[in-house]
Amino acid sequence: MIHGVFHFGDCAINIAARELLRGGERVNLAPVVFDCLAYLIEHRDRAVGRDELVAAVWGKAGISDAVMGKTVLVARRAIGDTAEEQRYLRTVPRFGYQWGAPTRFEPPAADAPAPVAAVPVAVPPARTPRAPLYAMLALLALACALVWLRSRDTVTTTAPPAAALAADVTVVLPVDVAANADDGWLRLGLMDYIASRLRAAGVTVLPSDNVVRLVPAGTARDAAVALARGVAVRSHVVAAVVRRAGDAWFVRAELIEPDGATHAAQAQTDNAIGAGAQVADQLLDLLGRRRPDAAPGATGLSLAERLQRVDAARLAGDPAQARALIAAADTLTQAAPEMQLRLAQIDLRGGAFEASRDRLATLVAHVSAEAEPLLHARAQSYYCIALARTNRMDAALPACDRAIALLEPAGRPDELGRVYNDRGIIRLLRHEYDLAARDFAQARVASNLAGDALQLTKVEGNESTLEMAQGRYAEAVAIQQRIGERFARFGMHNEVVASLNNQTDTHLALLQPLEALKMNDRALALIDRVADASIRYLTKLQRADALARNGRLGEARQLFDEVLHEADGAPYAPERAIARTGQARLNLAAGRAGDALLLARQALPDLPAPPYGTVRADAWLIAIRSLHALGRTGEAAEETRAFAAWAAGDDDPVVTLYARLAVAEQAAAERRDADARHAYDDALTGAKRWGVPNALAEVAGSYGRWLLARGELSQAATVLGLVARYAEADYDCAVLQLSLYRALGQEGAARNALAAVRRLAGERPVPPDNGAATQAQ
Template identity: 45%
Template sequence: MPRTTYRFGDCRVDVSARELRRAGELVVLSPKVFDCLAYLIERHDRAVGRDELVASVWGKTEITDTLLGQTILKARRAVGDSADEQNAIRTIPRFGYAWVAPLTMEQTDAPPTSSEETPAGATRLPRRRLALAALVALVVGLAWWAGIRFAQHREVEVVPVAAGAAAVLPVEVQAPAEWSWVRLGLMDAIATRLRDGAQPVVPSDNVIALTKTPRQDERLPDVRAATGATLLVVPSAAWNRSGWTVHLELQRDGSRIAVDAHDVDVLLAGRAASDRLLTALGKIPPPDANDPQGWADAKLLQRVEAAVLTDDLAGARRLLDSAPEALKQSAEYALRLAHVDFRAGEFEAADRRLRALLAQTSSESDPVLRARVLNGIGHAAIRLGHADAAKQVYGEAASLLQDRAEPDELGQAYMGRAIAAQVLGQDEESRAAYAKARVAFDIAGDALALARTEANEGMLEAARDRYAAAVGPLDRAAERFERFGTLNELAMASNVQIGAQLALLEPHAALAASDRAWPSRERLSNPRIRHALEINRALALEANGHRREAVALLEGVTTGADPAREKSVLASARVELARIALDSGQAGQAAELVLVALPTLIDGDDARGRAAAWLTGTRALRAAGRAKEAADQVARFADWARSSRQPAALRFAILAEAEQRAAQQGTAGPAGDASADYERALELASAGAVPADVVEVALSYGRHLIASGQTERATAVVGRVAQWAERDFGCALLQARLYSALGQRAAWEQALARARGSAGDREIPPDAALFNGGASSASL
């Protein structure tokens, strides 16, 4: 069939062949860089949103802005473009990117290609009782480190946020369009001035996250509730021929204080208004240096900060390039330029610039500046994959910042050290560093950073199967994300929270966690995040007996997800549909769903998800009468699990082997080797201390023992899961089967009543619904 190639300048792009040629020479690109380039070229008639580009190219729920920026930078360089020129790929501030170079399209005949599809990359697949984890703690932590504050050193008293902190809102600007930077630039300048006057102030990025609607009064209650601020500063700035008038209104407990200041310079007017507000609050404004050039430099750097806050990195770089030579020699200039490099994904450049500055900065002359530089080096090292080096520099930064009244910077150092330790598998050290970061951000009044820290703590615990320890921090983080309106973070934290609650066999709590994020699902622009939330809600619904709703959601994902870009999402939904189909007696359908999904699932860091899916597949094949295929899959499963050395994979594989031996032996006579495997699987599950895993093994082992007439041993196994019978449908059914086999009618009736109470629209199986007066069931 015909295919299209694109020409622009001296470049030629053949998307089908995945080739870029420049001046006739083949340009070697990484897959993601080429994918970004091709996606923008093919949509040259419109701008492409950031979330759309990430979902299409990476196929993930979320990536860091810096990774995206680095990829775009490489794509530009490949075609002779740059961030300053933007002749081919233009940045659309606060939206995404657009292809702007003129294109010539040519049609050629494509050679025949194989129809076989290569399996997609990594995902975290839900197992029987665990939710789809939208991301692991490391990725979340790095994704949320999008900005680094490089403010000038301030020795001020730090007061916890509860002690009368102020939140400064974005400025209402009445001026021509070229003054758009004033909205955030002056906001940050006012916040800095108030903070320098010993007034605790909520970090500006917290406020920006909460004030996304055009009308500020629509968000004032959210700012108060989310940040804990008791004072609100509502600023406005109006320009006319005589200069600028800055108006500040302080709102506190129903009372209002208003101050004004006028000056030809908007930042001078803002500073004067801030000083008058400090005086009204009974505080002493900080002294001013009589340094006109210093003030001009501060104004330029404030404009740079405003550009960074709006993600206009090219504009920030242009402003820095225009700085006078004396400013370019300063540490503050080097820090700002390194910050821009970092945000643009140029980690090596940022690292080089920061290390040069570090060599000029001693811990004796300026320990706070050195700590800031070290934090920046650590941030770059994490993204460059140098966790050992990052951990070391973060540790030095934390040591320098002790007792320096810089809690936000100290929190960054502890957070970085926690992430580095997590990468290195040093979990206890990571937990300790997260705890210290939490305290530091709490003192700084940075509620958003605090939420991200707690989310990372919870995800670390969930990644290590410590679900009871995970739910507390995840719940607190999700509550804060909901207040801040940070919808992606809310959805991702909720996904992991749902999984943790289901692992603990707390279906009502899992559904409550789903309810928190569910109303905002239509506002999630990234389809992968939205589909992950839909899959997790389906898991919570199924656990609460709402099977029809769960199936409808899962089927909606399988029809709505893009098969080319969301293979892992489709695999996740299909495995859950397979589990439900198997439980509903549709074994053939279940087998086909799993066999289609299994090759897509990751081999390495999602061993639990792949193992749970494989276990479902072996069960479905046996139930469908495909015994030889089932035996082959069990053998392959066991080989893989032992090579993976993952505890969850191993216990599921041993359980699969036990079930296979039991099926080959039949239900008559002694359990033999099957019982040995079952005992080993139960031992491993109990050692893992995950209730859902214990139940997974006990349900299978208990039914096997009852069917083979070993009621005494069955009693011991069923007794292990009796504590969950009130809230777990499977446990209640297992009790009913046991009491029926023992001839205990009253106990059977009570167990059956419990099962019916949690069944919802799930059917009660005949072998549990009928009392057989002590005769062993023949159903497995």
């Protein structure tokens, strides 16, 4: 697809963005009208025949002259043309149409030429499947839901993030500590304690993990205040200092109003937490809020301080210190449910999902929902995540349900937003898209009410993943760009890379391989800052796919090998399976069907669905095609039946398409032509309904090659015309066009198609220029 803007008259059309402007105003067009204009403008160097235009725009032959004429009439009106004047869109009698307007093309910024390399060898007869990474993206979304548990990398924030929150938010800054080195935990521990006490009284407080990202250590007070004011339309800022003098602790805080006015609160006791509680209560008086339950007495201070020390270590990204603090406590403190919950969170953060799951199962069994509803709800919410990360989705949903049922009447939007988001992710993985959308909408409302800027951004990211899972890439990419900027300003490298990976996959699905590689370059530049190993591996796997799609096969193979060697251990079995699938794809394209079959079969057991259904379908189709290439048609038939039976229970559209394609190719191999045609038509209908170029090219390519082999050139032209528009950027589509034009005896068009193949090939094979209009083999 061409990126950039075409200008003519007072109009401008951006084909990639599907936008037509006339006189600076957007013109809304039906999809077929826009596609008709786009195709004629893209091929403005020649007249376009009626049949070619029908194939490219409608994808079928049964379009009447009346429908065609009406479409052209509407297109002309949209750009200010008429049938009489024909200033822009000219009718070619008894043939078709031609674009006739002087047109200027404005390329996008920093546009780079496609790689050029050619090896004059035979073109492989079949295109290997290229499944989009929906399953990987969903896993990334789940990983991002756990980021604050699993990573706390060093941040560098130089500018305030865009105000994502409309609420009136209070931001408690890290506390300045004037005490011994051993008291450094108070910087984050006392900050989190004051924030929690304000929140318990109903104040909307920016969560502590947001603040840690926003204001890294060493930030000057004035700069920290400026950063805090950028997160919402109105922000109250609390800047506190704690000082130790002998056995006494002195805490003083300033409340800075949105208009700059300041108020002071201070307290002195023999304990820092006790002094912090008194200061928090005075701040509540200044904010006009009712104080919560009494501050902890002497008997409760020991546990409260220990919890805050643990939380400070977790906020600082030091899980080992947090675990050591718990281990150093007395037996009674270690057994406290609040401390067991911290241990489970630390396990989740460290990737010990089974250990966390087991600990949380014990906790929810022993903490009464009636006596301690908030603590039970928190335990259930993390239990939901632990179950999901151990691939027990059916059990995870009820845990989320129970947490939500307890949190809704408790008035805790901070907790509720996170759980709704987690449940939405699980429903997304289960392809329950309507229910996922509802959960994300609830999570958005709750996160905004809670003043949780990071959680709100994560929700938006998951909403974009939901759009992608339903084939709505144009809607998703704008969201991803916006949230990527927010995550970057918070220094959240895991989420930034996940957002870039989503944008990379968008370009791959839209058959824009060069743009995908450019986006992945940005992700790879940050990979050393990513703490989550799954995201690192998936970034490399996505790069390998993008490299292969740009013809850089050697580099792609090297990256697949790298992931196989680095992703060691049971938690990363899916990543290794994805790498094997990628290797199998490359081997099948290179004619090494035996190696491809072995790799695909090795990958299948480690790709459960959900969340890896799409990649599993990819591997299964590669295995079946490998069997066909080896002449083992009987085994292929058995695999096809098993594949189709498995896919029948999965409503993922790509899984369904690949299964239909396997059935069609099996019928073709067995020379059951009527069955093959029916299955191909069924698959093509599904691909057009799904509307994602990558899937459409997969089906149209297989169907078109079968029709060419049978000599059904007119029908082949209709089918392959569906992907003609992508031949300028996608190697496989260019090869298909070359095969079609040679079969039709169109020497000039074949030469142009061959030039495109050579330009896009990289290390992939290019057919010889034999100077004859013979069919490519």
